[in-house]
Amino acid sequence: MMRTLFAAIIFLAVAGCSTPPELQDRPYRLKHPSWFPEPVIPADNSLTQLRVELGRRLFYNKAFSSDYRISCGTCHVPSAAFTDGQPVSTGVHGRPGKRNAPTLANLAWMPHFMMEGGVPTLELQTLAPVSDSNEMNLDILQVSRRLSEDDYLTSLSRAAYGRAIDPYVITRALAAFQRTLVSYDSAYDRYEFLGQKDQLNEAQLRGRALFFSPRTKCGGCHGDPFMTDFEFHNIGLYTTYADPGRERVTYDPADAGKFKTPSLRNIALTAPYMHDGSMGTLQEVVAFYNRGGQDHPNKDFRIQPLGLSPAEEADLVSFLESLTDWNFVQNINHLPLED
Amino acid sequence: MKIRLLLLLVPFILHSCDGNKQKETGDARVTIRIDARVGTEPFEPGVVYTESNGYRYRVETFQTYISMLELVRSDGSSVLVRDFIMATMGSPQTFEVRVPEGDYGSIRFYLGVPAEYNKNVDPTTYPNSHPLSVQGSQGMFWHWNTGYIFTKFDGKADLEGLEGNLLLDPFAFHCGDDPLLRLVELPISSPLIRADSERNFQVHCQVERLLDGEQDQIDIAVDYLTHTQGNFLLARRFMDNFALAFELE
Numbered sequence: 001m002m003r004t005l006f007a008a009i010i011f012l013a014v015a016g017c018s019t020p021p022e023l024q025d026r027p028y029r030l031k032h033p034s035w036f037p038e039p040v041i042p043a044d045n046s047l048t049q050l051r052v053e054l055g056r057r058l059f060y061n062k063a064f065s066s067d068y069r070i071s072c073g074t075c076h077v078p079s080a081a082f083t084d085g086q087p088v089s090t091g092v093h094g095r096p097g098k099r100n101a102p103t104l105a106n107l108a109w110m111p112h113f114m115m116e117g118g119v120p121t122l123e124l125q126t127l128a129p130v131s132d133s134n135e136m137n138l139d140i141l142q143v144s145r146r147l148s149e150d151d152y153l154t155s156l157s158r159a160a161y162g163r164a165i166d167p168y169v170i171t172r173a174l175a176a177f178q179r180t181l182v183s184y185d186s187a188y189d190r191y192e193f194l195g196q197k198d199q200l201n202e203a204q205l206r207g208r209a210l211f212f213s214p215r216t217k218c219g220g221c222h223g224d225p226f227m228t229d230f231e232f233h234n235i236g237l238y239t240t241y242a243d244p245g246r247e248r249v250t251y252d253p254a255d256a257g258k259f260k261t262p263s264l265r266n267i268a269l270t271a272p273y274m275h276d277g278s279m280g281t282l283q284e285v286v287a288f289y290n291r292g293g294q295d296h297p298n299k300d301f302r303i304q305p306l307g308l309s310p311a312e313e314a315d316l317v318s319f320l321e322s323l324t325d326w327n328f329v330q331n332i333n334h335l336p337l338e339d
Numbered sequence: 340m341k342i343r344l345l346l347l348l349v350p351f352i353l354h355s356c357d358g359n360k361q362k363e364t365g366d367a368r369v370t371i372r373i374d375a376r377v378g379t380e381p382f383e384p385g386v387v388y389t390e391s392n393g394y395r396y397r398v399e400t401f402q403t404y405i406s407m408l409e410l411v412r413s414d415g416s417s418v419l420v421r422d423f424i425m426a427t428m429g430s431p432q433t434f435e436v437r438v439p440e441g442d443y444g445s446i447r448f449y450l451g452v453p454a455e456y457n458k459n460v461d462p463t464t465y466p467n468s469h470p471l472s473v474q475g476s477q478g479m480f481w482h483w484n485t486g487y488i489f490t491k492f493d494g495k496a497d498l499e500g501l502e503g504n505l506l507l508d509p510f511a512f513h514c515g516d517d518p519l520l521r522l523v524e525l526p527i528s529s530p531l532i533r534a535d536s537e538r539n540f541q542v543h544c545q546v547e548r549l550l551d552g553e554q555d556q557i558d559i560a561v562d563y564l565t566h567t568q569g570n571f572l573l574a575r576r577f578m579d580n581f582a583l584a585f586e587l588e
Contacts, residue, residue, distance in 0.1 A: 044464075114483055116484070118481075118483055118484030118485060119482075119483065119484070119485050120458070120459050121459075121461065123461060124461055124482075124485050127462075127463075127480075128482040139478075140473060141473060166463070167462075167463040168463040171463050172463075244568070244569075247568075248483075248484065251567075251568065251571035
């Protein structure tokens, strides 16, 4: 009896010592500017260096898709502000998806996920693409088994979360990494919040004034600091929508065609636009708003013909272009890790 | 957050209370067997049945969450028998509990998962053996609209009157979301359960009543598909029929 106990203690001591020094975990400080509120991080997934590293490795890991061809990073590409440049994303086996891949910037502040807002946490959001037969088409338990074959990922998982790779670890680690994707350093931010008045040119200044004016009301839904109100609106894109939008989770016909307002941060890099990727350029989007959208019983009252001149349309587009954060899209900490 | 954690613990605490009672002498042993039938025969997936319009149909999947299975005393208090059950209908399950002598007026349970365990709850936080875990839920979870699929009833029917067992017309009822939770309460005809005795209850789900319900008839030639979203009303009609399809023997 004593001997087994002794052996167990020795084993534990050895196991403890055998953790390589690089797997010591430390808290991760999420950098965000003074004009963002404090993010709410779930108590069971506080950010640490190793959790973020594990999430980053998983984000680019192709074992997530049934055909080993697709990772999260296939549809959420850093240089395109984590979108993929396609109208609707192509999933496993080249199957077309149904929606346009959204940016993943500033998810730490997002109150609900997916375009109809049916997912309450970033942790739970991970389950959606993995099991969607149009996206990754794999069961997360199978993903766990595949990932567990990797010794390094397994030791990362143990060091970061104190347990082997399982759906809990996968969802937490991916959420941890994604919370570090913070974008706040556009020309507009420097102008507006840091007082660097040379950051916006004349056209952009005129566009900014229009954007936040009662005339266009753009800022009412795409306001500071995230350039979205995170609410659901029908902007009159169609008279009949193929995609029910918010109605899908509320079953209320008054919510048909309502989608979560997308953030306009890095908008110049995330074409094509709208939930179905139906608009190719910002010029097209602005011209659409200028016409006032199509008739739909649920259309938001703010979407009305605006009577913008071609020059004013161009100014709005220039302003939208000032929302690009080059440091965000070039941040090397967001890229795949070399082994 | 704290409150939710506490709520999660409640069934375990109740459970352990029951466990303690097991050691007391004088308790009665009660079993509750839940099965599914068509008429008086055991229901079997894959077997061809005929519904009231004369259409032949075959059920391929019939699964449901049953939660908070309780024995209710005549004074309104209750004994929890099992908190969450993933029931594959066609494979009967029996649950056992020890209870002190008393009057037990009914057996009560929910079809589905109560709201506090449904929305904002993360299946990855349960151990694999738990019916609400990723593994235990066996795919009965909506990923794009967080929450459990309460009931799946899938199969094929023959609406054209073809020969043989060639059933070509699919039907699928996938129901789940807070407004679809249904409470079933089945009165016990002789409520007194004596000390040191044994009582066995049989709860039957009459499968034919899912379509040909007591108050509503679902015609699978017209109403054959709901994933709750897309046809919420049909999901509601189905769950209403389902809730009235149980009998206690």
